[in-house]
Amino acid sequence: MGLLIIRLITFLNSQSPDSTYYHVAVTMLENYSRIHLISIEEIAKLCHVSKSTISKFTRQLGFDDYLDLKDNAAFVENRFNNPLNYVSNILTSIESDGVNDYLNAVCKDINYLGEHMDFSAIDHVAKAISDYDHVAAFGLMFSESAAIDLQCKLAYNGKFIRSFQDDVLQEAFLKKAKSDTLILILTNSGEYLTKQQIKLGTPRKNVFLSTQAKIAVISSNPEVKKLPFVSESIIFPHQTKYQTHAILYQIINDLIVHRYRYFHGISTR
Structure with a gap:
């Protein structure tokens, strides 16, 4: 998905329908x-x-x-030749292999997660969330949806964290964050940490090399643990060809919030 369409959708989700800019955004989407x-x-x-x-x-x-806007407007599915994109990996596979194959794969990945999850890593991240007064969670697209899911689940338990759908606001927050801030990055591939994934040419991302914040990562890519700015990481395994991370994130979030309650002394009993 292109940068422009993501920013237009993000903009609409945070604006009044009565504003001129809202009307412009809707018109652009209708004529995309x-x-x-x-x-x-x-x-x-x-x-x-x-x-x-x-x-x-x-x-x-x-x-x-x-x-610059026009350069980022052309919508070409899989424009970066990524076979793991949503349409190619999920929808095309469902159409060729059938719904049952997809549902069985989801169940297999969930069971595999339960059998191979590093629960000590869950504890380290949950403890950090409990310890830090200033916490944020960021990702892109499905990973950002998971960041908002974590934001809501923690809010139910009295912990308020920041998140932004807008990639510009995310980067600005990272640049300004101090050492008293924990930032949790959700990135299935790990590329959010090193590349401008939705910009033309996917240029290198350098903001993590200069941020003062403590960085924790949830990813399926174990290589993120080697990055010098990553302090904590939850590496989730999956076994099937499907990119089921959008579903697995929800389960991992539940585990994090469960352990956050423990470290923060919250009990329903």
């Missing part, structure tokens, strides 16, 4: 297949706003200008 082909004058006409409004909105989304 055309954006990479049309000029700023044409998109302004479609949105019934001025070119200056489009320019300001472009910068609001974190792009340098309208040309």
Whole structure:
């Protein structure tokens, strides 16, 4: 999925439907297949706003200008030749192998997780969440959905952590974070830690080399443990060809919150 479509959806999820920018975002999504082909004058006409409004909105989304926005607008499924993307890995496999194969794989991965989970790693992360007053959780797309899931589950237990769907806000938070902050990164592949995954060319990400925050990671890639800025890590195993991390995250979050309650002295008894 392209950077522009992610930022447009994220923007809509946090704005009033009555605002001009909300209307511009909706219009862009409704005409998404055309954006990479049309000029700023044409998109302004479609949105019934001025070119200056489009320019300001472009910068609001974190792009340098309208040309930068257009460069990130072309939607090509699997544009980075990643065979593990959602459509190729999940939907195409369901269509070719059947629903039962997918459901059986989910059950297999859940059972394998239960048998091979490193529960001491769960404890280390849960204890850190309990110890730190300032905590945030970030990811991209399905991993960010899991970060919000953890945010809600911890809030049920009196622990309030930060999260942002907006990748620009995530990076800004990382840059400003001090040593009194714990940041939990959810990244199935681990590439969130080293690459700008949704930007053209996936340029190198350097923000983790300079942040002062303590970094904990939830990933299926054991190589993240070797990164010098990673203090704690939960490496979750899976066994099937399906990328079931969106489901496994929910279970891992439950285990983290369960142990957070223990370390924070919370009991239902």
